[in-house]
Amino acid sequence: MDFWISQLFNGVSYGALLFLLAGGLSLIFGMMRIVNMTHGSYYLLGGYVALTVIWRGGNFVLAVLLGALAIAAVGIGEWNAFLKRLSGQELGQVLTTMGFALIFQDLALLIWGGDPYTIPVPAVLSGAYTVGQLYFPVYRIFIVAVAALVAVVLWLVLERTRIGAMMRATVDDPEMARGVGINVYLISMAVFALGATLAALAGAVAGGFVGVYPGADFEILPYAFVVVIVGGMGSLKGALIGSLMVGLLDNFGKALFPELSYFTLFAPMAAILAVRPTGLFGRA
């Protein structure tokens, strides 16, 4: 019993981290039809920038915020200089974003070297609650709380504000959105920046949990894509449910059948796609 509860908790907290990463990817995917291979790099760079802020004497909160903001600027730059000219050209987008991912990977290696680091977390977030034999690290609870907060804020913005309605109108019919006066360029840029910010936030938060190390970008990117594909492109609810599913599957897969962990992750995805090609909550 203890095994199941603690694995369930681990799965949920990993799912929460995945949601931070994949929520933005799903919005970018659904709204702009951009397959953003750079998304994993934002995650990696967010972690490294946060680490640098802490090395320079900044505190944890400042580090996480600066990491997120710095990468938002990187995302805006990438979108403005390259991606906005490539709308509708999937091959060009994949190659461009893949190119950036490789450049960022090498730049990170050049700047921060090949050693793995862990972002030191403040005392209030370290330690653990113990219930009987069970052990719940405070930091993992913190990640779940951050993800829940982000989910609620994103949902409120998307469903309850005019700018959120403009974003959904852009998903429904981008041409007609322009035809009623919506500045689709500005909306797209904002969504892209938001996605990059959330990925960097995930990377910075993950730095105190799984660490920051070379290769983390391409290690986590497939998970984010699985979440988006299973949940359905552009659906916040889909990203949330998909993240929890992938987090749990990955955790239980690794705990129960460690030699089959990729199988336990991808087999359910294939099964879902066979039944629902647009994902659980996706529209065609």
Add this chain to the structure above:
Amino acid sequence: MLEVRDIHTYYGDSHVLQGVSLRMEKGQVVGILGRNGMGKTTLIRSIIGFTPPRRGQVRFKERDITAWPSNRAVALGLGLVPQGRRVFPSLTVLENLAVAAKGNGGRWTIARVMDLFPRLGERAGSRAGKLSGGEQQMLAIARALVTNPELLLMDEPTEGLAPLLVREVGRVIERLKAEGLSILLVEQNLPLALRVADRVHILSRGQIVHSSSPAELMANDGVKSRYLGVA
């Protein structure tokens, strides 16, 4: 107010508009007639900027808007009721209006379009995708009005509507005209177009082949049977 100067518009290699020119004055209603596939919708798409012409010029309020993104043309005062309604299906009726509303102190507010179309008020919280075809058409017109346009482009607003609704759309167009709104109206419904328009143009194979007052067209059986397929 609007001047289209010798525009040539393509879809890929296909040369759809082959040198179309027309002028509209403020407060005029101009009807564009013609059979399907003759370039009427392409003319609307060229003016709003969905499919910019490769040659020629679109001038609106003395500005060259030929290469402008559509949202900029809408900000300047163009409004669009597109072919096929194209309401945002996942947004509610109210949200469809809210995303378009300029809130610039102009005549049309969300409350006023709901007075004009009481049905939209009743269904304010429904997803637009769930509305009937007639309700969607009302919403498409209302959504264009809340941008407070000076020139309204209407592309077949009565397409696929039941006769009762066609009459209602006709009444709305007449009312907007009486209020002084300029309207460029693409319409298959000949009696409606002839009733509301001050001037009509017929498009055939991407060119304007006939321009006259509605009365002159009504009297010209040759043109009507040749280009509109009516006796």
